Amino acid sequence: MDLASRSAENRIFYGTRARRAILLLLRTGRRYFSASEIHQSLKAEMPSTAMSTVYRTLEMLEGFGTVSRRAEEGKEATFVYCGEEHHHHAICRVCGHVDDVRCDAIDQIKESLERQRAFELDDHTIEFYGRCARCRRDSSNTPQRERRRHHGD
Numbered sequence: 001m002d003l004a005s006r007s008a009e010n011r012i013f014y015g016t017r018a019r020r021a022i023l024l025l026l027r028t029g030r031r032y033f034s035a036s037e038i039h040q041s042l043k044a045e046m047p048s049t050a051m052s053t054v055y056r057t058l059e060m061l062e063g064f065g066t067v068s069r070r071a072e073e074g075k076e077a078t079f080v081y082c083g084e085e086h087h088h089h090a091i092c093r094v095c096g097h098v099d100d101v102r103c104d105a106i107d108q109i110k111e112s113l114e115r116q117r118a119f120e121l122d123d124h125t126i127e128f129y130g131r132c133a134r135c136r137r138d139s140s141n142t143p144q145r146e147r148r149r150h151h152g153d
């Protein structure tokens with residue numbers, strides 16, 4: 001993240017403890033959080049934080065482009081920290097960890113759409129799904145642990 005956006009965040013969240021805590025949770029979490037998850041994890045430290053504060057803060061952060069929202073049908077909307085620079089997400093199917101992916105290939109796609117279809121590209125959404133480095137490492141141990149546990153039964 002660049003310095004300009006960091007200081008913008010600091011200005012906006014200065015003096016508001018609950019908002020700072022929400023921003024910190026999102027920034028360090030590196031995965032999607034729902035509003036009720038955030039509310040729940042704030043409870044221990046700040047039991048008086050209202051759900052409406054969480055919603056308002058998320059709306060505000062989304063407005064700045066600091067977080068991005070994902071809405072799946074029949075599920076609560078979730079939010080992930082993004083910062084300022086344009087990028088995409090590689091989401092782990094196992095643990096939900098989010099890696100940022102640079103968007104280098106889009107110029108090529110834009111050009112070929114224009115050339116082949118006379119299509120003018122002005123926006124795009126891309127998400128990548130798979131298994132993160134940690135889950136790939138862990139999965140090589142899991143079958144053995146499972147077997148040991150079943151033998152003990």
Ligand SMILES: [Zn+2]
Pocket residue numbers: 068080081082083087088089100
């Ligand atoms: Zn992001």
Ligand SMILES: [Zn+2]
Pocket residue numbers: 092093094095096097131132133134135
């Ligand atoms: Zn994972």
Ligand SMILES: [Zn+2]
Pocket residue numbers: 086087088103106124
């Ligand atoms: Zn992109």
